[in-house]
Amino acid sequence: AQSVTQLDSQVPVFEEAPVELRCNYSSSVSVYLFWYVQYPNQGLQLLLKYLSGSTLVKGINGFEAEFNKSQTSFHLRKPSVHISDTAEYFCAVTTQGGSEKLVFGKGTKLTVNP
Amino acid sequence: EPEVTQTPSHQVTQMGQEVILRCVPISNHLYFYWYRQILGQKVEFLVSFYNNEISEKSEIFDDQFSVERPDGSNFTLKIRSTKLEDSAMYFCASSLGLAGGGQETQYFGPGTRLLVL
Numbered sequence: 723a724q725s726v727t728q729l730d731s732q733v734p735v736f737e738e739a740p741v742e743l744r745c746n747y748s749s750s751v752s753v754y755l756f757w758y759v760q761y762p763n764q765g766l767q768l769l770l771k772y773l774s775g776s777t778l779v780k781g782i783n784g785f786e787a788e789f790n791k792s793q794t795s796f797h798l799r800k801p802s803v804h805i806s807d808t809a810e811y812f813c814a815v816t817t818q819g820g821s822e823k824l825v826f827g828k829g830t831k832l833t834v835n836p
Numbered sequence: 837e838p839e840v841t842q843t844p845s846h847q848v849t850q851m852g853q854e855v856i857l858r859c860v861p862i863s864n865h866l867y868f869y870w871y872r873q874i875l876g877q878k879v880e881f882l883v884s885f886y887n888n889e890i891s892e893k894s895e896i897f898d899d900q901f902s903v904e905r906p907d908g909s910n911f912t913l914k915i916r917s918t919k920l921e922d923s924a925m926y927f928c929a930s931s932l933g934l935a936g937g938g939q940e941t942q943y944f945g946p947g948t949r950l951l952v953l
Contacts, residue, residue, distance in 0.1 A: 753938075754938050754939055756941075758944070763946065764946050765839075765840065765927065765943075765944035765945045765946040765947060766879075766927065766929075766944040767944070768941050768942075768943075771941065773939055812879065814879075816938030816939075817938055818937060818938055819937045819938065820937065820938050821884070821891075821892050821938065822867060822869070822884050822891070822892070822931065822938060822940060822942070823881045823884065823892060823894075824871070824879075824881060824942060825881070826871075826878050826879040826880075827878065828877070828878050829878075829879075
């Protein structure tokens, strides 16, 4: 079975500061990796995903993530955050060649302060 | 931009009552899903639906749950006899269903918050 751990439940940062949201996964088979964002009163929206190829993946709104197979990590980064990035961020995996089921982490609440 | 919609946004019900949560997936999508998030816990997969049948379900999805695509646009989740522990946010999602094998982007609705009293 797969599992996803997001170590930080809350991350407060100041506007224009860099941020890293951590995600580690556990799986006995190869996985695909996803980051979703949930703004208040909205559904989950895909930020980016890693399927194969370059381990550095760029997504929407200036976010990027790096897949590290040896450390089983897929940390999300942004060099300079805005107030509008305040949201909850979810890391998720599916198994390659397996089901469509997304397995989620508990989420990280990012709060960007002025 | 097409989006997944869900109704109602909030539902309050008494324990033992039946509830139906409704979703309208993106129109050209073929794969449909229900997930739920109990307050303070992870988003959990409940069921996936493809070609008018359940393709996968979790251990949470027991006999009190059912899904249906009653027409060409709606996708519903029915809970026959609600329990207190069914209180959660329920998310519907859909995907194109072409690539398969876990690669697909799933598009989520805004959720229905269900409270069972």
